[in-house]
Amino acid sequence: MTPQHIELVKATVPVLRESGVALTTYFYQRMLKHHPELKNTFNMDHQETGRQPRALAAAVLAYAEHIENPTVLAKAVERMTTKHVSLNIQAEQYAIVGEHLLHSISEVLDVPMESDLIAAWKAAYMQLADLLIGVEKAKYAALNTENGGWTGWREFEITAIENLDAAQLFTLKAKDHSAIKTAKAGEFISVRVKLADQDLYQPQQFTFDTDQAEQYQIVVKAEENPTAFSVNNALLQHYKVGDLVEVSAPSTL
Numbered sequence: 001m002t003p004q005h006i007e008l009v010k011a012t013v014p015v016l017r018e019s020g021v022a023l024t025t026y027f028y029q030r031m032l033k034h035h036p037e038l039k040n041t042f043n044m045d046h047q048e049t050g051r052q053p054r055a056l057a058a059a060v061l062a063y064a065e066h067i068e069n070p071t072v073l074a075k076a077v078e079r080m081t082t083k084h085v086s087l088n089i090q091a092e093q094y095a096i097v098g099e100h101l102l103h104s105i106s107e108v109l110d111v112p113m114e115s116d117l118i119a120a121w122k123a124a125y126m127q128l129a130d131l132l133i134g135v136e137k138a139k140y141a142a143l144n145t146e147n148g149g150w151t152g153w154r155e156f157e158i159t160a161i162e163n164l165d166a167a168q169l170f171t172l173k174a175k176d177h178s179a180i181k182t183a184k185a186g187e188f189i190s191v192r193v194k195l196a197d198q199d200l201y202q203p204q205q206f207t208f209d210t211d212q213a214e215q216y217q218i219v220v221k222a223e224e225n226p227t228a229f230s231v232n233n234a235l236l237q238h239y240k241v242g243d244l245v246e247v248s249a250p251s252t253l
């Protein structure tokens with residue numbers, strides 16, 4: 001990035017931050033309209049509550065603010081990349097996010113896409129995207145070499161469902177019966193299910209209280225105010241022993 005790029009980007013961070021919801025809402029609506037297949041990747045429940053929409057744009061703004069000293073954000077980068085790897089995010093998807101984010105910035109700041117300002121934001125976004133892509137590549141490579149590790153979604157069979165107080169305990173075993181990475185207490189997995197009535201896959205994270213070796217056991221609780229995209233409610237209402245779900249390898253946030 002040139003010094004002018006840095007100046008331009010830093011000068012507009014406060015305006016974009018103030019626009020808050022406008023930037024993020026516009027961005028997600030635009031991206032999901034052009035790429036409806038991404039509705040399978042993002043948790044649409046989180047979209048409705050506004051949790052995730054704010055996280056992505058806020059991270060881009062925070063990065064832009066510290067563009068000269070990105071190491072300040074090392075912890076945030078660690079968290080984002082772990083989450084992304086757990087959701088099987090791929091390098092080529094960064095171009096899609098970038099395109100729609102830049103269009104949204106252009107819209108919110110009311111400047112043309114061809115302006116120097118958008119060129120500066122493009123340079124900033126690409127710098128961040130390259131950083132995340134590099135860290136994610138290393139994490140995918142490490143998962144492939146670990147005992148029982150894997151990348152992306154792996155099929156698991158529900159082998160038992162037991163009643164707990166106000167929840168159910170689902171036991172998941174790898175369909176291919178080969179080794180699975182041990183999950184330590186505090187680690188999480190993403191579980192992806194098909195929502196039959198939405199014709200959509202949806203992911204959800206589940207954290208373990210105890211170490212898990214040959215199988216993973218997740219506690220599934222009914223949501224108090226479920227939307228049509230609730231993974232917990234889909235599991236409780238539509239899934240039974242013998243059904244398959246998709247699981248990504250355990251990691252720590």
Ligand code: HEM
Nearest residue numbers: 041042043046052055056059060080083089093094097129
């Ligand atoms: C520079 C670009 C990006 C930034 C700064 C970014 C930032 C973030 C942040 C801060 C979170 C929340 C992490 C947490 O749970 O603490 C997140 C989650 C997520 N990101 Fe990204 N991200 C970027 C690119 C992408 C791309 C390319 C995709 C795929 C199309 C993607 C998909 C997701 C998904 C699906 C989640 C989880 C959302 C949820 O829980 O509903 N992100 N990202």
